[in-house]
Amino acid sequence: MSRLDLWRQRTEWPLIGVAVIFLVAYGLPIAVPGLPRWADVLCGTLMTAVWFVFAADYLVRLLLADDTWQFVRRYWLDLVVVVLPLLRPLRLLLLVKVLQRFSRTGVQRLRGRVVTYATGGTALLILTSALAITDTERGAPGATIESLSDGFWWAITTMTTVGYGDQFPVTTAGRFIAAGLMVGGIALLGVVTATLASWMVQTVEEAAEDEATATRAQVNDLAAEVRALRAELARARDTEPAEAGGAR
Amino acid sequence: MSRLDLWRQRTEWPLIGVAVIFLVAYGLPIAVPGLPRWADVLCGTLMTAVWFVFAADYLVRLLLADDTWQFVRRYWLDLVVVVLPLLRPLRLLLLVKVLQRFSRTGVQRLRGRVVTYATGGTALLILTSALAITDTERGAPGATIESLSDGFWWAITTMTTVGYGDQFPVTTAGRFIAAGLMVGGIALLGVVTATLASWMVQTVEEAAEDEATATRAQVNDLAAEVRALRAELARARDTEPAEAGGAR
Amino acid sequence: MSRLDLWRQRTEWPLIGVAVIFLVAYGLPIAVPGLPRWADVLCGTLMTAVWFVFAADYLVRLLLADDTWQFVRRYWLDLVVVVLPLLRPLRLLLLVKVLQRFSRTGVQRLRGRVVTYATGGTALLILTSALAITDTERGAPGATIESLSDGFWWAITTMTTVGYGDQFPVTTAGRFIAAGLMVGGIALLGVVTATLASWMVQTVEEAAEDEATATRAQVNDLAAEVRALRAELARARDTEPAEAGGAR
Amino acid sequence: MSRLDLWRQRTEWPLIGVAVIFLVAYGLPIAVPGLPRWADVLCGTLMTAVWFVFAADYLVRLLLADDTWQFVRRYWLDLVVVVLPLLRPLRLLLLVKVLQRFSRTGVQRLRGRVVTYATGGTALLILTSALAITDTERGAPGATIESLSDGFWWAITTMTTVGYGDQFPVTTAGRFIAAGLMVGGIALLGVVTATLASWMVQTVEEAAEDEATATRAQVNDLAAEVRALRAELARARDTEPAEAGGAR
Missing domain, CATH: 1.10.287.70 (Helix Hairpins)
Structure with missing residues (x-):
């Protein structure tokens, strides 16, 4: 197992935790409009922290990748959702990252x-x-x-x-x-x-x-009997062996 | 047949009757808004009675079940629609029970x-x-x-x-x-x-x-003739029996 | 061919003509609201005439049917769309008759x-x-x-x-x-x-x-050659005829 | 390759370029309503030029076709979208031509x-x-x-x-x-x-x-062993060759 795979495996659950934190910090001020100022600030800080975690995860994976250029091209969406939220109104894009995180883990678990x-x-x-x-x-x-x-x-x-x-x-x-x-x-x-x-x-x-099913079972019994009869006939007529195969 | 199955079989039609009564008692005051007071009260009483019948049915089935805990987990929806209507505005949930009742019987009948x-x-x-x-x-x-x-x-x-x-x-x-x-x-x-x-x-x-179909019948006749020819050939060339099987 | 079938075959095209007339007489006053009075009356008369034709067709088919009661049950929709338009506002139902007429002929023609x-x-x-x-x-x-x-x-x-x-x-x-x-x-x-x-x-x-296709053709050629080789082998090894069938 | 096919092949890319020009010239005044007058006129001229190119292409293909009448009937839509835009408000129809152009080339490329x-x-x-x-x-x-x-x-x-x-x-x-x-x-x-x-x-x-897959691989290994056993049995019992075929 490559060091990149090992990193992915080890960070799977922590990153889901981070995604849940983002969902809560993002959703709370939306669900409850009149939050006190300190809660608003806390949620904003948490979202920024989550962004740092996702950015760090991307950088580590980039460094661990065998072929840097191929990694960038293959995971271009990851780059976009990490770079663009620097423009504040686009922090929404981190939701894409969260969705991605859940769906990847989900596919592995639910099988x-x-x-x-x-x-x-x-x-x-x-x-x-x-x-x-x-x-x-x-x-x-x-x-x-x-x-x-x-x-x-x-x-x-x-x-x-x-x-x-x-x-x-x-x-x-x-x-x-x-x-x-x-x-x-x-x-x-x-x-x-x-x-x-x-x-x-x-x-x-x-x-x-x-x-x-009951009817079908009877039909199957009959068919088995017919097959048995045919097999006996084939054995009796050893000189005409192709018959049994051709008649099927 | 277990006592639970016997109970289910015996109560099937009576419970459908009860479901119909609920539908009528629930629907009448909605369809005809200006009902006299006594009719409104009657419909309300009938609905409460239906709830008692469904609750009693659930209890009897719970007592007849081999594994009480498994029964509760498997039929958790039945428990929900029986317990929640105790809060009056949620009597709507009994409609779920009615739908369930019809669909279960329907599946058994329509086959x-x-x-x-x-x-x-x-x-x-x-x-x-x-x-x-x-x-x-x-x-x-x-x-x-x-x-x-x-x-x-x-x-x-x-x-x-x-x-x-x-x-x-x-x-x-x-x-x-x-x-x-x-x-x-x-x-x-x-x-x-x-x-x-x-x-x-x-x-x-x-x-x-x-x-x-007409065309296909002709094709089938031809195919049958070809098969008959091949079988005759196979019989004639007793020394090459694998040929007939390989040519198929 | 029964007399009922003969009647159906003979009336197929005339009845389509009648359906087209109904569509025009029905649609014209709708498409052009300000029609002169005589045109309105003409369209109304035509629609009534079409109803008589459809009613007559139903009656003739009823009389020609072998089993009257079975005919009524099987073509109950025909009866409904013929009887109900007697109430003027329901002449709309004749449109169902027209749709039916076209679809039946369509199925027979388009095959x-x-x-x-x-x-x-x-x-x-x-x-x-x-x-x-x-x-x-x-x-x-x-x-x-x-x-x-x-x-x-x-x-x-x-x-x-x-x-x-x-x-x-x-x-x-x-x-x-x-x-x-x-x-x-x-x-x-x-x-x-x-x-x-x-x-x-x-x-x-x-x-x-x-x-x-080009690739597949080459694969097929190869497969044919392999088959030919196998057949020759089977002929050579007359003592092991089952081999050829089992290897397929 | 006929001269018509050759013409088609040669004009494929130029006509796509023309289609792109039409899209831009058509879309620009719509996307930016307050264009200066000269730009509006330029776009209009370009669209007319594109129409001439499409009309010329149709004429050349018509002349190169083996059977003129068959060509007209088969590509009637081409004729419609070339002739109708002469009425100015119908120049929209050239969009159909553009869509057609892209889709035909697309099908050939994407395979x-x-x-x-x-x-x-x-x-x-x-x-x-x-x-x-x-x-x-x-x-x-x-x-x-x-x-x-x-x-x-x-x-x-x-x-x-x-x-x-x-x-x-x-x-x-x-x-x-x-x-x-x-x-x-x-x-x-x-x-x-x-x-x-x-x-x-x-x-x-x-x-x-x-x-x-892991499970299936094991099953396949087992099946292969069973087949090998059967083949050996068949070889041993040279006198009952039909058995091997009938048991499959």
């Missing part, structure tokens, strides 16, 4: 349980979208999304493509968040909905199958 | 007729959603859903994800009902729509197949 | 060209829905669909489930038309969209396949 | 990379739709789409069928553009969304497969 993964991903995407859209839209002139509960409602109606139109982003940043949620979220929720639908179909069909 | 099941489920889900949303929204400030017919219209436009936006829930409880309808209903109606679509494709293709 | 059938069906459904909704909504208090072009726009945004909400039915009859369009239309347009999508995928993949 | 093709196609369709709708709607009475950024937002919410209803076309030309975007765009984005969804499922399943 094949597509439904659990898609459901968890949908919930996380709704949470981050609701936080991001509320943060971006609140206070904008003509905004319809004014609280976190509005944000959740908007995220759900958008993901399901219902789109009532009672709430929609009016700022450019909000529209970019919405576009991302639409493309990613519709695909993700599509997996959940399709799984639900196929599970319904399966449940009904299984009930029918139980009934069909 | 494989996916379309009938999905159509019935869609109709029942539209009915319960329309009732629940009208009950929750009517009278709320800024509400757009004011009568049962509004509720039905809202449920249909939401399930199909059309979402005109002329009517949408404004209360938090209404938004939770909507979120449930979106995820569950879209999956369910997806089954109906997909079945309809595949039925259309099939109808058109069947017409084409009728024409193709 | 397997699913795309053409779905596209034609979608166009016809949009036309009839636009006519019906404009007829029903125009003049209603608070109506947003006021002209035939509004009706077309509404039908398209509804079928694709976009549902902007700039136009939606407000009358109960309009909402029933909308519900029908949603379920039927979404399925139908789903066929068109899915076909378009799979055609796109196919076009791109075909280009890739042209390139792959 | 099988469906995702890249669908993503590129979606981006180009959003760009052209946003340009066209802004050009058509801006300044119309009651219009909600007033700038290019509004146009992009409208195109995305329409393609994903979310349809908030905060922005929608009000002119007839705009509604035709919308109808085209809905049918074509939904199919195209459907490919992107479905690919994304299946990629998610695949990623999760691959993680599970890595684990399963």
